[in-house]
Amino acid sequence: SIWWVILSFTWFLAAGLKWGNEAIASYAQLFHLAAWVIPSVQTIAVLISGAVDGDPISGICYVGNMDMDNLRTFVLAPLIAYLVIGFSFLLAGFVSLFRIRNVIKKQGGAGAGSKADKLEKLMIRIGIFSVLYTVPATIVIACYLYENAFHDDWLHSLTCNCPN
Template identity: 85%
Template sequence: SIWWVVLSFTWFLAAGLKWGNEAIASYAQYFHLAAWLVPTVQTVAVLLSGAVDGDPISGICYVGNMNMENLRKFVLAPLLIYLVVGTTFLVAGFVSLFRIRNVIRKQGGAGAGSKADKLEKLMIRIGIFSVLYTVPASIVIGCHLYENAFHEGWLRSAACSCPESRMVNIKARPIYSIL
């Protein structure tokens, strides 16, 4: 997801701020540093906080399988931030390209139509790629939000109720030495 932000940011620099290829390429090492450093910091934070837990049914370890606070903090928040920031850069770039296209069409002259057509083809390609990223990313975020909203209810419905139990206030925990 961080690569989506980097891609949309570089596209914004090219389309919105009219940076050239050389100017953007001169910052490539910084883009790569950010794209690798941010997930590294996130991974270290997850591991240091002990946020990785296992699903008791499937046995899959993931952040926020059982702890919804970890899911919100380490999965949902970064995904939402990356999607919003990347989409913001994308929309800003599209606004700039629409302005450029309108200027080209108003100027007219020889070759103005073909320049506008090439620009429109570029906009269509970028738009298709953007949809191919944002729709699945939004679906993944929606699935995590759905799980976050109903997880506690799912656990309560699967738990056995013991109405005759006198130890209501004591939380049952597994005895790890037996496991």
């Protein structure tokens, strides 16, 4: 998910702020550092807080299997934040590209139609990729929200009501 934020951010730099490939490439090490450090810090925070728990049926260890506070804090919150931040950069980049496309079409001249067509093809490709990322990411978040909402009910429905 952090790579989605970095990708949409670099695309925003290129499309929205008109950075060149060389300028973006000069920050590649910083982007890689962020992509490794942020998840590492999150992982360390999970381990220090003891938020990893096991599913009693499958035996799979994960954050928030049994404690929904951990699921909300360490899984849902970062996923939602990354999706929203990445989508914001993506939206800002698309707004900039639509403005650029309109300027190209208004200017006219030799090759303006070809330039606008190339820009539209780029926008379509980026749009398709974005949909192919955001739809599954949104579904994953929706599944976690569903689990968060009904987890306690599921556990209570499986408990034995033994008469005393």
